[in-house]
Amino acid sequence: MGTSPLDRIRVVLVAPLYGGNVGSVCRAMANCGMSDLAVAAPADLDLNEARMMACHATHVLDGRSTFATLAEAVADCAAVMGTTARRGLYRQHARTPREWAGKALEAAESGSRVALVFGREDKGLTNEELALCTHIVQIPSDPRCPSLNLAQAVMVCCHEIFVASGTFEPQTEKSAEAPSALRERMFELWESALFEIGFMKEDKAQHMMLGLRRILSRGTLTEDDVKILMGIARQAKWAARNGGQPGPE
Amino acid sequence: MGTSPLDRIRVVLVAPLYGGNVGSVCRAMANCGMSDLAVAAPADLDLNEARMMACHATHVLDGRSTFATLAEAVADCAAVMGTTARRGLYRQHARTPREWAGKALEAAESGSRVALVFGREDKGLTNEELALCTHIVQIPSDPRCPSLNLAQAVMVCCHEIFVASGTFEPQTEKSAEAPSALRERMFELWESALFEIGFMKEDKAQHMMLGLRRILSRGTLTEDDVKILMGIARQAKWAARNGGQPGPE
Incomplete structure (x- = not known):
């Protein structure tokens, strides 16, 4: 845990x-793989509601630390990134979460602690609180509806840092992309199948096969995909010879 | 409205x-500048609660369309992007919201309609529903806590598309970055001020001024920043000559 x-x-x-x-x-x-939550000057929070919304993350709720002021909550943090939806004095240097994500990770990787600071649901952070921040964050939003729900704002900032951290391992195709030789075997098989089922005659064959190549080259074809397509062509040939009876397995 | x-x-x-x-x-x-909401096979929704959480976006709630099935809700959409937290059959081709964002915008820019599909809070999308999707989306998340709240999942996907759309105009500094000549005038003024207030002697001056240059070169300095720093140095010189009395204006 302590190494990330x-x-x-x-x-x-x-x-x-x-x-x-x-x-x-x-x-x-x-x-987003984070667990260090600090609450500064909280109101009388409804903890039952908090527990319900935390879902499987009650360990974050139970492990939270509480401080009287923002200054105390960030005292041990090198980078202090404060979010704001408003513009104006103190808020001109704002960058998006994506622009600051690298900076936050760089500091955290060097061993420093980094704070992401979010203000009150109704009024955000005061200018005095923003003055404590080394970086100002503004989340991209439509100017006709610029203000995000508190938890949504946290989600966007944490998501940007989590993605930038490269921690998430995307799912990879189990089957490799098909090489040209395998694709060509498939097209030969389809060509002969399309003749056998009577879909095309010699004079239209080249045109039709180019159309099929276009359709099947638009996205990636894996070896598994090509095997499915070859199986269809083989079965079509079998059915054309055997009058549509169920084939051998 | 209809042009974006x-x-x-x-x-x-x-x-x-x-x-x-x-x-x-x-x-x-x-x-995120979107307003087309469709609900397929909704339960008996608490609309008061919905209105409260919609906040300033009740026009999206009121403008929603309702369909009996997912197939009907996406019937007029070219790209159908379905989200899943689970892995397995039908789910191997998943990409992250960031990876699909360009694809979604490309389709939307060409005039096609694009659906972002989100499943039930407890069970997500069925395999039959995923089969209707042309693209599978998996939101990066910690494998120890992979499942996002429904609205959080929507936020992440919409945020990625909104950012990729380039619609958001980030705030720019009103003041331009200071050119070298202005910075040098500031360092000269600071050097003479630091002599006058007795902070440094000739033998340490070069070393100290290099330190000050290092500190002030770590981030961007705008023309406004440099003017503030020059004002401080001027006032320090004035104060050193006048015994700390308040200066002229």
Whole structure:
């Protein structure tokens, strides 16, 4: 656990009002491999609601630390990244979560602690709180509806850092991309099958086969895909000779 | 409104259980400049809860269309992107939202409609529903806590498409980056000020000024920043000569 830079990313909520939001924040953090939650000056939170929304991430909720002020919650953090939806004084240097994600990871990888700071649901962070921040974050949003739900804002910031960390291993195709020789065997088989089932005659064959090549070259074809397509052609040939009776296995 | 490709991105919720989630989805969509919400086979949704969570995005909630099945909800969509947290049959070709975002926008820009499909809160999409999808999306998440809240999953997918669309105009510094000549005038002024206030002597000056250059070169300095720093140096010189009395204006 202690070796991932994600363990050194702290989410700090300033004076959150709703337990449900705090719970949703816990779940979003756990989705992104983070667990260090600090709450500064919380209201009287509904912890039942928080627990319900935290879902499988109650360990984040139970492990949270509580501070009287933001200054105390970030005292041991080198980079302090504060989020804002508004523009204006103190807020001109804002960058998007994607632009700061590398910076946050760089600091965390070097052993420093990094704080992501989120303000009140209704009023965000005060100018005094933003002054404590070394970096200002503005989440891209439509100017007609710029303000995100607190937990959604946390999700976007954590997602950007999680993706940038390269921790997530995407699923890979089990079957390799088919090489040209295998694809050509398939096209030969289809050509002869399309003759045998009476779909095309010699004079149209070249045109039709080019059309089929175009359709099947638009996306990646794996070896498994080619085997399925060859099986179809073989079976069509068999059926054409045997009058549509079920074939040998 | 009708000219943005974002208007041709439809979010489809299959059999959502909780009104609060549907409302949060509306807000997330509006944050990302989207408004086409379709609900397939909804449970008896708590619309008061939905309205509360939709916040300023009640127009998305009120404008939603309802269908009996997923097939009907996506009938007019060219690209159908289905989300899944599980792995297995039908789910091997999954890519991340960031990897598919370009594809979704490309289709939407060409005038096609694109569906982003999200399954039930508890069980996701069935294999039959996934079979209707042309693209499978898997949101990067920690394998120890892989399942996202429904509205969080929508937020991540919409955020990735919104960012890729280049719609968001990031805030730019009002003040340009300071050119070398202006920076050098500032360093000269600081050097003379640091002599005048007695902070350094000739033999240490070069070393100290290199340190100051290092500190002030670590980040970008705008013309406004340099003017502030020059003002400090000027005032320090004035104060050193006038015994700390308040200066002229």
